[in-house]
Amino acid sequence: MTKVVIIGGGPGGYEAALVGSQLGGDVTLIERDGLGGAAVLTDCVPSKTLIATAEVMSTMQRASELGLHFEGDDDLGSAIHVDLAQLNARVRDLATAQSHDIRSRLDREGVNMVRGTARISGHHKVAVTTDSGEHEIEADVVLVATGTTPRELPEARCDGERILNWKQLYHLEELPERLIVVGSGVTGAEFASAYDALGVDVVLVSSRSQVLPGEDQDAANVLQRAFKNRGMEIMSESRAEAARVEDDGVVVTLTDGREVRGSHCLMAVGAVPNTSDIGLEERGVRLSRSGHIMVDRVSRSSVRYIYAAGDVTGVFALASVAAMQGRIAMWHALGDAVAPLDLGQVSSNVFTAPEIATVGITQAQVDAGDVRVASVLLPLGGNARAKMQGFTDGFVKLFCLPTTGIIMGGVVVAPYASELIHAVSIAVGLRMDVDRFSAAFTVYPSMTGSLSEAARRLHHHQPDVLTS
Numbered sequence: 001m002t003k004v005v006i007i008g009g010g011p012g013g014y015e016a017a018l019v020g021s022q023l024g025g026d027v028t029l030i031e032r033d034g035l036g037g038a039a040v041l042t043d044c045v046p047s048k049t050l051i052a053t054a055e056v057m058s059t060m061q062r063a064s065e066l067g068l069h070f071e072g073d074d075d076l077g078s079a080i081h082v083d084l085a086q087l088n089a090r091v092r093d094l095a096t097a098q099s100h101d102i103r104s105r106l107d108r109e110g111v112n113m114v115r116g117t118a119r120i121s122g123h124h125k126v127a128v129t130t131d132s133g134e135h136e137i138e139a140d141v142v143l144v145a146t147g148t149t150p151r152e153l154p155e156a157r158c159d160g161e162r163i164l165n166w167k168q169l170y171h172l173e174e175l176p177e178r179l180i181v182v183g184s185g186v187t188g189a190e191f192a193s194a195y196d197a198l199g200v201d202v203v204l205v206s207s208r209s210q211v212l213p214g215e216d217q218d219a220a221n222v223l224q225r226a227f228k229n230r231g232m233e234i235m236s237e238s239r240a241e242a243a244r245v246e247d248d249g250v251v252v253t254l255t256d257g258r259e260v261r262g263s264h265c266l267m268a269v270g271a272v273p274n275t276s277d278i279g280l281e282e283r284g285v286r287l288s289r290s291g292h293i294m295v296d297r298v299s300r301s302s303v304r305y306i307y308a309a310g311d312v313t314g315v316f317a318l319a320s321v322a323a324m325q326g327r328i329a330m331w332h333a334l335g336d337a338v339a340p341l342d343l344g345q346v347s348s349n350v351f352t353a354p355e356i357a358t359v360g361i362t363q364a365q366v367d368a369g370d371v372r373v374a375s376v377l378l379p380l381g382g383n384a385r386a387k388m389q390g391f392t393d394g395f396v397k398l399f400c401l402p403t404t405g406i407i408m409g410g411v412v413v414a415p416y417a418s419e420l421i422h423a424v425s426i427a428v429g430l431r432m433d434v435d436r437f438s439a440a441f442t443v444y445p446s447m448t449g450s451l452s453e454a455a456r457r458l459h460h461h462q463p464d465v466l467t468s
């Protein structure tokens with residue numbers, strides 16, 4: 001029986017454990033905090049649960065446009081009270097319940113689980129430190145899926161009360177009066193959007209000229225406009241240098257000397273990989289300059305028996321990608337059929353209002369000349385369903401090959417874009433052409449009608465960018 005030891009119980013680790021066990025491996029999973037990892041306990045699941053409440057608030061904020069008014073009180077802000085303590089308790093409970101579900105599933109599948117901190121202590125050996133001491137486990141195969149830790153600026157240390165990282169937000173009992181969000185990547189944008197919807201005065205400190213520098217720039221434009229229309233203050237090309245607690249608030253100092261005052265500050269300036277002190281360098285595992293474990297497309301590191309999956313590898317930091325890397329590692333290590341990781345098919349979503357979902361090739365790749373495509377961007381302003389729902393920002397965008405019309409990617413900016421993108425994901429995965437895609441019936445009226453219409457506009461797939 002192949003002895004598999006997995007370090008880290010997030011999606012990279014626990015999905016690998018399920019496959020390892022299914023393939024007959026003797027699997028031990030070591031996790032120091034809780035099953036589900038950061039994804040379930042502090043990052044992905046809690047943030048999306050908070051956002052679920054924010055979404056309801058966003059809908060209610062548009063109620064008056066749709067002819068609904070609060071009795072005797074036109075001001076939504078004073079008509080609805082956000083009980084943040086209750087909201088956060090719900091978030092924490094849901095995360096804990098999800099973690100228990102994962103533990104039960106792993107238990108049923110025969111995975112040995114150890115609560116402790118692990119490191120690779122020798123050739124084919126992993127040492128685990130638990131409450132009752134340290135012991136060593138033999139391993140034929142090791143999978144490292146240790147994730148990342150929020151990055152801290154040297155002069156802006158998080159105190160968990162006023163200066164917070166995203167893991168510390170769920171213990172707030174009351175809404176911040178004025179929240180300074182530093183960093184406008186996906187994490188910063190999602191929390192800025194959610195707290196703004198909950199009625200908090202949000203200031204977004206963005207080091208770039210536009211929010212979401214890593215995303216489709218047409219989509220980021222729409223979001224930035226939506227943020228500004230809702231009254232959010234966006235400080236573009238502003239880099240935070242320090243943050244300090246002063247009186248009952250926080251002062252953030254920018255590199256150009258300006259100061260921003262708020263009641264609380266959320267630091268969302270990226271994350272660093274958990275690769276130190278776990279014996280990687282001693283075993284000769286190659287790390288990138290950023291400290292991530294370098295892996296190939298079947299999740300192998302530079303050392304034959306050591307695999308890595310998830311955020312610790314620096315490949316797309318997504319739960320879905322972590323899980324796939326973990327499964328691939330096990331299929332490869334335990335001799336099952338395996339297809340290497342294909343990043344051209346990954347779909348992802350930014351859970352802001354509106355949501356931004358993407359799949360396949362990106363506008364940045366097209367603009368860089370990496371791939372020649374025909375594309376169309378169709379604003380949702382003309383979509384009947386969007387108008388009925390009072391939503392006219394947003395668009396759908398499709399990319400296809402100019403020669404064959406095969407769909408290579410797409411972007412959807414809309415409420416529930418995370419659900420709408422799946423049709424495009426299937427098209428990309430099956431290498432479907434625009435004519436077959438648009439031949440499928442869509443419901444009238446529906447947002448998906450615009451996806452179909454976009455594909456119809458690409459019938460001749462000329463390599464021009466069309467916008468209409």
Ligand SMILES: Cc1cc2nc3c(=O)[nH]c(=O)nc-3n(C[C@H](O)[C@H](O)[C@H](O)COP(=O)(O)OP(=O)(O)OC[C@H]3O[C@@H](n4cnc5c(N)ncnc54)[C@H](O)[C@@H]3O)c2cc1C
Nearest residue numbers: 008010011012032037038039044118147310311317318319
């Ligand atoms: C705020 C936020 C929201 C996000 N939302 C989404 C989303 O909506 N959708 C999405 O796809 N992705 C989302 N992500 C990204 C997603 O959370 C990560 O891609 C995912 O968590 C990566 O999984 P992982 O298994 O690599 O690591 P993690 O989930 O970080 O798990 C790693 C685990 O390893 C454990 N560990 C570390 N070192 C040791 C050790 N030495 N011994 C034992 N255990 C150890 C840690 O305790 C941790 O539990 C979000 C990220 C953030 C920050």
Ligand SMILES: NC(=O)c1ccc[n+]([C@@H]2O[C@H](COP(=O)([O-])OP(=O)(O)OC[C@H]3O[C@@H](n4cnc5c(N)ncnc54)[C@H](O)[C@@H]3O)[C@@H](O)[C@H]2O)c1
Nearest residue numbers: 183184185186187188207239240268269270317349350351
């Ligand atoms: N919905 C999702 O799937 C989701 C949600 C959150 C995070 N994630 C993943 O997590 C990864 C990390 O995202 P992230 O947003 O946490 O980190 P990030 O590194 O992508 O973004 C951090 C941002 O902070 C900025 N920044 C850095 N230092 C700064 C400073 N001193 N002042 C002002 N700005 C500063 C950077 O320029 C950058 O734009 C992403 O790859 C993303 O895929 C996914």
